[in-house]
Amino acid sequence: MSLQPLLVFDFDGVILDGMDEYWSSSRKACLSLLQGVLLPEQTPSRFRQLRPWVHHGWEMVLIAAFLQESDGPLQRLGVDAFAADYDQQLRAGLDRFGWKPSLLQDSLERVRRQAVSGDRAGWVALHRPFKGVQERLAGLEEEGVAWSVLTTKGRDFTDELLDAFQLRPVRLDGRESGPKPEVLLRLRREWALKGFVEDRRATLEVVLETPGLEGLKCFLADWGYLRPADREGLPEGLDLLSTSKFAAPLAIWP
Ligand SMILES: [Mg+2]
Structure with missing residues (x-):
């Protein structure tokens, strides 16, 4: 059976640019944990700049907490030096605030649930599909290739957004499904995987080194939240996917 x-x-x-929602929800989650602090309603540029380093949603709540400090490491170091030491700064921040990732993740998801149930249209409006993505995904179906979503976001929220933008993947794996390499290993048993498109280079590098995922084509989405140096010196097996290549038939992708 093929x-x-x-x-x-x-x-x-x-697939989706939700920067203003990431900030809106992270800000509210942070304010629910730290009483009496101030954070702007507009998405701060330093939040945008740090978003490419984020792996899990809870990290964005911690970034919001860093942003409200007047003399914290983010203020003292500046964005570039802070980002260069990102993992260590996250650990130190969790210690300083006395938080666990699960507390931050729960707060973020509670705020999101409130937003969805209180004003679903307003919440959806904070997101927009990247240009051409909806059409391209529809085109894949015409090429006889199914597509699925694999995200560290909660499944319910992802499903809400897919539905709101009339996007219908054959399957959806959210953070509840486990780490991305493990999910890809499971998928590989049931499907002929044509590739994995992702905008976090570190994730793709882990996938490339995962036993059992040899030869899986990994594509770094050029239009996503990339760090300044992400496009340079890509390892073998990892290709930058430009918007023009993405629009072309799958057979002529890098
Ligand atoms: Mg991403």
Whole structure:
């Protein structure tokens, strides 16, 4: 029995741009944990600049907490030096505020649930599909290739957004499904995987080194939330996917 071809897509930064929602929800989650602090309603530029380093949603709540400090490491170091030491700064921040990732993730998802139930249209409006993505995904179906979503975002929220933008993947794996390399290994048993499109280079590098995922084509989405140096010196097996290549038939992708 031959397996059906499947192309797997990350969600945030590949299919949808939700920067203003990331900030809105992270800000509210942070304010629910730190009483009496001030954070702007407009998405701060330093939040945008740090978004390419984010792996899990809870990190954005911690970034909001860093932003309200008047003399914290983000203020003292500046964005570039802070980002260069990102993982260590996250650990130090969790210690300083006395928080665990699960507390931050729960707060973020509670705020999101309130937003969805209180004003679903307003919440959806904080997101927009990247240009041409909806059409391209529809085109894949015409090429006989199914597509799915693999994200660290909660499944319910991703499903709400897919539905709101009339996007219908054959399957959806959210953060509840486990780490991305493990999900890809499971998918590989059931589908002929044509590739994985993602905008977080570090994730793709882990995928490339995962036993059992050899030869899986990894594509770095050029239009997503990339760090300044992400496009340079890509390892073998990892290709930059420009918007023009993305628009072309899958057979002539890098
Ligand atoms: Mg992403």
